[in-house]
Amino acid sequence: MVPIIKFEDVSFTYANAQRPALQNINLTINQGDWVAVIGHNGSGKSTFAKLINYLLVPSTGNITVAGVPVDMEHVNEVRDLVGMVFQNPDNQFVGATVADDVAFGLENRQVPRSEMLKIVPEALERVGMEQYASREPARLSGGQKQRVAIASVLAIEPKILILDEATSMLDPKGRREMIALVRELKASLGDDLTVLSITHDIDEAAQADQVVVINDGELVEVNAPEVVFANAQTLTDLGLAVPFAEQLKAKLAERGIAVPNTYQTTEGMVDWIWQLYSKK
Amino acid sequence: MNNLILGRYLPGDSWVHRLDARTKFILSMLFIFVIFLANNVYGYLLAAVFVMISILMTGLGFKVFFDGLKPLAMLMLITTFLQLFFIDTGQVLAQWWIFTVTTDGVVNSIIVFVRFMLIIMFTTILTLTTPPLEVADAMEALMQPLRKIGVPVAELALMVSIALRFVPTLMDEAQTIMNAQRARGVAFNEGGLIKRAKSYVPLLIPLFVNAIKRAIELGDAMEARGYRDGEQRTKFRALKFTQRDTVAAVAFVIFTVALFATRYI
Numbered sequence: 265m266v267p268i269i270k271f272e273d274v275s276f277t278y279a280n281a282q283r284p285a286l287q288n289i290n291l292t293i294n295q296g297d298w299v300a301v302i303g304h305n306g307s308g309k310s311t312f313a314k315l316i317n318y319l320l321v322p323s324t325g326n327i328t329v330a331g332v333p334v335d336m337e338h339v340n341e342v343r344d345l346v347g348m349v350f351q352n353p354d355n356q357f358v359g360a361t362v363a364d365d366v367a368f369g370l371e372n373r374q375v376p377r378s379e380m381l382k383i384v385p386e387a388l389e390r391v392g393m394e395q396y397a398s399r400e401p402a403r404l405s406g407g408q409k410q411r412v413a414i415a416s417v418l419a420i421e422p423k424i425l426i427l428d429e430a431t432s433m434l435d436p437k438g439r440r441e442m443i444a445l446v447r448e449l450k451a452s453l454g455d456d457l458t459v460l461s462i463t464h465d466i467d468e469a470a471q472a473d474q475v476v477v478i479n480d481g482e483l484v485e486v487n488a489p490e491v492v493f494a495n496a497q498t499l500t501d502l503g504l505a506v507p508f509a510e511q512l513k514a515k516l517a518e519r520g521i522a523v524p525n526t527y528q529t530t531e532g533m534v535d536w537i538w539q540l541y542s543k544k
Numbered sequence: 545m546n547n548l549i550l551g552r553y554l555p556g557d558s559w560v561h562r563l564d565a566r567t568k569f570i571l572s573m574l575f576i577f578v579i580f581l582a583n584n585v586y587g588y589l590l591a592a593v594f595v596m597i598s599i600l601m602t603g604l605g606f607k608v609f610f611d612g613l614k615p616l617a618m619l620m621l622i623t624t625f626l627q628l629f630f631i632d633t634g635q636v637l638a639q640w641w642i643f644t645v646t647t648d649g650v651v652n653s654i655i656v657f658v659r660f661m662l663i664i665m666f667t668t669i670l671t672l673t674t675p676p677l678e679v680a681d682a683m684e685a686l687m688q689p690l691r692k693i694g695v696p697v698a699e700l701a702l703m704v705s706i707a708l709r710f711v712p713t714l715m716d717e718a719q720t721i722m723n724a725q726r727a728r729g730v731a732f733n734e735g736g737l738i739k740r741a742k743s744y745v746p747l748l749i750p751l752f753v754n755a756i757k758r759a760i761e762l763g764d765a766m767e768a769r770g771y772r773d774g775e776q777r778t779k780f781r782a783l784k785f786t787q788r789d790t791v792a793a794v795a796f797v798i799f800t801v802a803l804f805a806t807r808y809i
Binding site: 343350359367370371376377384400416 | 713757764766769
């Protein structure tokens with residue numbers, strides 16, 4: 265287990281704000297993990313993401329990414345290590361066409377044009393957008409724009425991919441496709457890619473390696489999803505949704521049916537129900 | 545509405561479409577000066593023929609070029625009438641109050657009208673056959689020398705390219721807001737001028753607020769992707785001169801020489 269992101273006693277207060285958006289965060293994220301960060305609206309989870317690549321500067325405390333301190337001096341190095349996909353598909357599309365957008369990060373890093381001509385189509389191929397290279401963003405769906413955003417990140421080969429509610433503006437199909445795409449990329453890159461997904465989608469979080477729960481600027485819990493989601497009551501108290509399988513379990517328990525007391529995925533629940541039924 | 549701001553680029557694959565944007569830009573600018581070489585009927589005939597051949601080569605037909613004259617029709621007519629009524633040399637044909645129509649006035653107004661029309665039609669070739677982004681690229685390339693005196697050419701070009709990219713996005717948004725406000729009972733395009741102007745306030749305020757929000761988010765996204773202002777960036781899009789551009793330039797030089805020759809007929 266090699267730590268890749270380290271927060272040491274980090275606090276952050278927005279200018280003109282009374283309360284800190286994040287308070288005394290201590291956290292280590294290991295290389296190669298898929299980490300989901302959950303919390304209700306305004307809990308500070310996007311602030312958390314922006315601190316990692318120096319879009320926001322901590323008021324106190326230190327952050328390191330792959331051993332590199334996140335500060336003014338190392339900002340370019342950090343941004344080479346951390347790629348970020350944001351929520352709104354339109355507001356992160358800089359280029360006039362798909363290919364131009366993927367090239368934007370490379371242009372910033374002064375990659376020669378001859379190399380860009382190789383890297384751009386490769387990156388687009390990995391997200392299945394190679395036929396759209398010369399399309400303008402106005403002629404793409406939200407899901408396609410987010411794929412391009414992922415390709416733009418892949419082009420610079422970062423160690424960490426942060427999805428800052430990247431699926432929240434997509435329709436259910438686009439959302440599933442995008443998560444499937446990131447899973448595929450993660451599978452092919454293995455430990456070379458760490459995924460940090462800031463999300464509202466509880467079912468997506470349930471499939472992560474680790475779940476980080478943030479509430480009102482404080483770190484509430486860091487644990488495996490089985491542990492975090494097993495306690496439906498705590499999640500509801502924090503204003504979070506509970507995965508469907510857990511909701512079902514709670515309802516069954518209310519009716520006096522003995523349910524498994526560990527966390528169950530939807531598939532796990534299906535298996536349990538049919539076994540229960542056939543045992544009768 | 546789209547046509548108004550983006551120019552009226554019409555996609556195509558003609559010889560003129562495939563010319564380098566810089567060539568088209570430079571030739572359009574030169575034409576404005578070169579046309580003043582014509583000082584008689586032959587000169588204007590030659591220029592008209594040159595413009596006609598150029599238009600034919602775009603494969604877009606004459607109609608779109610005449611359409612291009614419409615927005616400037618008012619300006620053309622006013623200049624023409626000024627020439628017609630206020631030149632007082634030559635033989636007087638008619639006179640009323642401060643207006644005099646003379647032979648010189650008639651001739652001059654015709655010349656101004658024709659010259660205006662040719663210039664507009666020729667420069668329209670650039671906007672009709674070149675995507676706006678390429679025009680921006682061409683301007684960036686041609687403005688390079690200004691960097692020496694501290695003009696941030698690359699930044700300006702990036703601004704133009706982002707502005708062009710966001711035009712359809714903001715148009716869509718304006719449409720959505722308009723529909724939302726209509727659903728709340730705002731009536732656009734009704735009543736007198738002042739009432740109409742006022743009815744656009746509930747459209748413009750949310751549009752501006754959202755545009756600023758977008759700008760902030762885009763700024764974050766650009767920074768996250770390693771953008772630093774004021775630093776040298778490499779370019780992915782490249783303009784390329786080909787043999788076609790040499791041919792176009794030579795043709796233009798021949799035209800200029802021929803036009804000069806008509807002065808001595």
